[in-house]
Amino acid sequence: MPSLAVAAIWPAAFFYFQDEERRPQRPEEASLYAVRQRIGSVRHWHELLRELFLQPASRDVRLVALAGILSLSSLEILTTALCLAVEEDSHMAAMVALLQPHIGSARPSVGLVADTLGSLLTGSVEESPSYLLATGTAARTGLLRRINESAPLCDQQLGIPAPLTYSLRGIFQPWPGTRFASRAEPETVPETLTREARAHASALSETSRCHLVIRSPSPREAEMAAVQVCRALGRRPVFARAASIPLEGFGLYCTLERLVPVFVLETAPGVVVPLPSAPGYSGPVLALAGPDGAVQSDENEVYQWRTPLPGPEERRRLWLKMVEDPVLAQSLAASHLQGTDRIRSLGTLARMKARVNGRFQVQSQDVRRAAFQVGGLETLAQPVPEEIPEKALILTESTRKTLEMLEARCRHREDLPHHLGVTLEASYRTGVRALFVGPSGTGKTLAASWLATRLGFALYRVDLAAVMSKYVGETEKNLSALLAAAEEADVILLFDEADSLFGKRTEVRDANDRFANAQTNYLLQRLEHYRGIVLLTSNSRARMDASFSRRIDLVVEFPAPGPEERRALWKSHLGDAHDLQPGDVNLLAAHADLCGGHIRNAVLAAAVRALEQGRRVQWRDVLEGLRLEYAKLGRQIPAELLGAPRGGSFEREPQINTNERE
Incomplete structure (x- = not known):
């Protein structure tokens, strides 16, 4: 039985050799003449078409099935078959080139198909076959495309996207720019996620005009959710970035290969992202998006699903599989609110860290270091x-x-609502926001590192220079990416000198004020829904926006240190490599009214001076360090320190007069 391609070119052969006296002179004409002789008449040709549509040859089975799905006309089916044939068969390509010498191409033109096939087919095609080829279902879905649209319509060539030529012949080839997910082991997928994915898959299968947008701060968690939805649908997902793939024909490709298109969208605050359409595909469409921005579709409704965080027991099982230590797994699951992929990554890197250090047992510090x-x-x-x-x-x-209360709040941020009333439980969020307030050098940043160490979390200081942008909307976009990544990783974010981002909103006098206020508004709203731990430092609470106070869980005051704290600071910074007597340290604590940061700088300067001279730190080194530090502050070193006797004049540590000041 001949193929649809032979039936498609027969009308051209029929008209070419309509004069019975004409005989082939070239090889291409001989091939065309053989096709003409194969089917006796127009009536026989129509009978053959009906037979080929009902019982197609094996190579045409997929095309006929697709034609039934799309309700293609006979003209569109035969034209598609002809376009497929010229891509595969050099003899067919030579015959088509022979029929249109003025074009000089082996791909059939609109005019050639309209004048040959269109002349023999009856019905509505007879009225305007060229229009049908240019605007019909095959053209709208991307099955047939016009290659040189700048030429007159009759001279425009017709072709099929390359991936579709493979699919129509039953040969699987990935669509350009797409990828397929690695198959996750079922036991690594939390039951919570699997259960919700099945529920969404069931709803999608029963609702034809609804697309599903999966939102998550973690792209991999969103991808895992999409895989579970498609698994429940009995189909394989294909992931595509809409901006980087050719969409023409992509819907048909998904239909032919029984794939679910999953579009990866780049969303941002205040931006509406359109969900790409997939003509020729009528099944469920999924999209992956971050927590911010909006997604809309011109064709269907959009349903939003935010992926759930694994529960404590699910996290414990995941951690146990990675660290093989029940106690550590329980501790990590209780304090770290992380998804499956993050736990897998951290566990793998923590094991690597332990092996590098010559250990086979993973410890908590390995997990913290792996987070970086x-x-x-x-x-x-x-x-x-x-x-x-x-x-x-x-x-x-x-x-x-x-600070200890803040640490406890961070440790119990997940189970805290279970011990509260219904109102708090209903509105509770796991995020913790704390403000550290105090003069420069009082230990705010050091306290943030201490808290991260105690909790076993990674600490990241926000780079305001990288976040802030002069371009409208870029600052919010950067903050959105930062908070989404930090939320996925469950790290502690430190906004040092947060006044620049969370400062008071001003009266709008120009566009700059309006944009600055918009940034503050976005930050305040986003932090309210942020589920991680955020620490902010400021030299003065008065500089912060009034609306920010309500969103803060704890304010930690860092006052300037008194004499007792200063003595402890001097001891802690000096260590043992010095020749100072206890009385010397007492004098420093009593009269050098500096904060911890300044004491650190003075000790470093003294240590450098002593090292240069190859000895231990002495009183004169400390005085020189103090002189430099006071000079930076625009002040004079206290006279009590300059005139004090040296050399161990105090035999025991005297009581410090806490009322003594410069």
């Missing part, structure tokens, strides 16, 4: 990997108690 290895934040925030021990943080008793 997982990318996603480095372009907008700087890692602060220092681990601060308990003794390194010198604070007043009141400040320390508030």
Whole structure:
């Protein structure tokens, strides 16, 4: 039985050899004449068409099935078959080129098909076959495309997107620019996610005019959710970035290969992103998006699904599989609110870290250090990997108690609502926001590192220079990317000198004021829904926007240190490599009214001076360091320090007069 391609070119052969006296002179004409002789008459040709549509040859089965789905006309079916044939068969290509010498192409033109096939087919096609080829279903869905649209319509060539030529012949080839997900092991997918995915898949199968947008701060978690939805639908997902793939024919490709198109969208605050259409595809469409921005479709309704976080028990099982330590797994699951993919990545890197250090057992510090290895934040925030021990943080008793309360709040941020009333439980969010207020150098940043060390979290300091932008909307876009990445990683974000971002909104006098206020509004709203831990530092609470106070869970005051704290600071910074007597340290604490940051600088300067001379730190080195530090502050070093006797004149540590000041 001949193929549809032979039936498609027969009308051209019929008209070419309509004069019975004409005989082939060239090989192409001989091939065309053989086709003409194969089918006796127009009546026989129509009978053959009906037979080929009902019982197609094996190579045409997919095309006929697709034609039934799309309700293609006979003209569109035969034209598609002809276009397929010239891509595969050199003899067919030579015959088509022979029939249109003025075009000089082997691909059939609109005019050739209209004048040959269109002349023999009856019905509505007879009225305007060229119009049908240019605007019909095959053209709208991308099955047939006009290659040189600048030429007159009759001379425009017809073709099929290359991936569709393979699909129509039953040969699987990935669509350009798309990818397929790696198959996740079923046991690594949390039951919570699987259950919700099945529910959404069931709803999609029963609702024909609704698309599903999967939102998550983690692109991989969103992809995992999409895979589970498609698995429940009995189909395979194909992931595509709408801006980077040719969409013409993509819907047909998904139909032929029984795939679910999953569009990866780049959303941003205040931006409406259109969901691409897929003509020729009538099944469910999925999209992956971040937490911000809006997604809309001109054709169907859009349903939003925010992926759930694995529950404590699910996280415990995931951690146990990675660290193989029940106690550590329980501790990590209780404090770290992370998704499946993040746990898998951290666990893998933590095991690597343990092996590098010569251990087979993963420890909590391995997990914390591994958190700095997982990318996603480095372009907008700087890692602060220092681990601060308990003794390194010198604070007043009141400040320390508030910090310990903040630590407890962070540890219990997930299970806290279970112990509260219905109103709080209904509106509770797991995010923790704290403001550290105090003069420069009082230990606010050090306290943030201490808290991260105690909790076993990675700490990232926000790079305001990278986040802030002079272009409208870019700052909000950067902040959205930063918060989404931090939320996925469940790290602590530190906004140092947060006044520049969270400062008071001003009266709108020009466009700059309006945009600055818009940035503050976005930040305040986004932080309210942020589920991670955010620390902000400021030299003065009065500089912060009034609306920000309501959104803060705890304010930690860092006052300037008193004599007792200053003595502890001097001891902590000096260590043991010095020749100062206890009385010397007491004098420094009593009269050098500096904060911890300034004491640090003075000790560093003294240490440099002593090292240059190859000895231990002495009193005169400390005085020189103090002189430099006071000079930076525009002040004179206290006279009590300059005239004090040296050399161990105090045999024991005297009581400090806390009322003594410069």
